Structures are given as structure tokens and as C-alpha cells.
């Protein structure tokens with residue numbers, strides 16, 4: 001049984017020393033007055049981005065979770081924490097199940113290598129044995145529909161072509177938990193339908209899907225429960241329709257005033 005338990009997850013990115021940057025500090029102070037949610041703070045003269053603030057949630061076997069929120073809300077960071085790409089500054093993570101992340105077209109790929117070479121590279125990156133990759137390659141090539149383009153360097157691919165290859169590779173083996181960022185939506189309509197059918201088949205095997213997107217339509221189609229993120233926190237969670245309805249108003253039910261995303265910690 002797959003499951004995810006996150007308890008008080010915090011993630012801070014240190015940025016730069018700003019003790020002498022009084023203009024910036026003044027601007028930040030002025031910004032406090034107009035910004036409902038801040039991400040940046042200062043710690044001993046270091047500016048830090050509080051990308052995730054006390055994120056706590058439980059996700060159960062078979063759930064399709066959507067992450068929605070404005071730019072910089074923390075959606076991708078949360079996915080990267082779940083994928084093991086970022087380690088949280090504090091908090092507790094328990095993930096049961098094999099995770100596969102469709103987060104970044106470039107991750108584990110070489111732009112100068114051909115499509116076929118990238119199938120091998122990315123398969124190795126995913127922890128597959130070369131023999132296993134060799135067996136999977138024809139099915140990956142077929143699903144990607146890239147044909148002769150698999151013999152040319154991936155740097156010549158369009159965003160949609162790169163997405164097809166990445167999707168085909170990452171979904172060639174069945175993950176227990178599938179994480180997706182919205183770059184997956186770079187595909188054309190027909191490929192998107194095909195991708196959706198494949199993800200549907202993953203989820204119908206009672207696995208977990210977590211998808212970050214700005215599109216209410218896509219979230220409504222793919223997800224049963226949404227987390228609305230703002231300033232690194234989950235400010236609302238619930239059934240997709242209910243969260244989307246509230247999201248349209250622009251105001252979460254509870255004020256996120258206790259979540260400051262950009263902080264300056266006292267020296």
C-alpha cells in the first residue's frame with residue numbers, strides 16, 4: 001500500500017548576505033505593507049527564501065492530488081521534496097512506495113545525446129539495469145512517436161517533443177507514486193489524451209498521483225483532491241470542486257498571515 005505522510009515540513013533556501021544592502025532592505029520593508037504573503041526573510045544577515053512552511057498532510061493509496069497556487073507558492077518545491085531532490089530543512093517525511101517524478105524535461109538528460117542515448121541515460125538515472133532499459137526501449141520509442149527523431153540530439157527537439165520522450169521514458173515502468181509538474185501539458189491535444197490514459201492506468205492500479213498545475217480544467221479532470229498552496233503553506237485542502245471554487249475568489253478560507261516566505265533572521 002502506497003502512502004505519504006508529511007509532518008511540519010520546512011524548506012529554506014539561503015540566498016545572499018544583505019547586511020549592507022539597505023536599499024533592498026528598505027524595499028522589502030515597504031513590500032511588507034502591500035504584500036499579503038512574503039517568502040523572504042533574513043537570518044543572521046543572510047536572506048532566505050522560506051519555500052515551504054510547516055507543510056503537513058497525509059496522502060493515501062489511490063488518491064489523485066492536485067497542487068494549485070500562484071507562481072512561487074511552493075508547488076514544485078513540494079514535489080521535489082517528495083521526489084528526494086531537495087532535503088527539507090526540518091520536518092518528517094514518510095513515503096511508502098516507489099516514486100517516479102515527471103518534473104523536469106532536463107533532469108537526467110543530455111541535450112547533445114540522441115533520443116535513443118537519452119533513453120539509456122535516463123533509464124540509468126532512474127535506477128534501471130541496462131538490460132532492462134534495452135528491453136523497454138522499443139516500447140518507449142513507440143509511445144513517444146518520435147520515429148527518426150530518436151536518432152538526432154534532443155537539443156533539436158521542441159518542448160512538446162522533449163516532453164513526449166520524457167513522459168515515455170518515465171512511464172515505461174509502473175511507479176507506485178507518480179509526481180508531475182505541469183510541463184507535461186506541453187504536449188499536443190492528442191498526445192495529452194494518450195498521456196492521460198497512461199496515467200489513468202497507473203492510478204487505476206491504486207497508486208498515488210500528485211500533479212502541480214495552474215489549469216483548473218486539468219486539475220478538475222485529473223484530481224480528486226486539491227491542496228491550495230500560498231507562500232509555502234497549504235492554505236486549503238478539500239475536494240477539487242470546492243477548492244477550485246474558493247480559489248476563484250482569490251481568498252483562502254483562513255489567512256496565511258503567519259506564513260512569511262521571505263524572511264530576515266535577526267543577527
Ligand SMILES: Nc1ncnc2c1ncn2[C@@H]1O[C@H](COP(=O)(O)OP(=O)(O)OP(=O)(O)O)[C@@H](O)[C@H]1O
Nearest residue numbers: 013039049051069070071072073074075076077078
Ligand atoms: N533553488 C532555489 N533557490 C532559491 N529559491 C528557490 C529555489 N527553488 C525555489 N525557490 C523559491 O521557492 C519559492 C517556491 O518556488 P516553487 O518553484 O516551488 O513555486 P511554484 O509554486 O512551483 O511556482 P510556479 O507556479 O511559478 O512554478 C519561490 O519563492 C522560489 O523563488
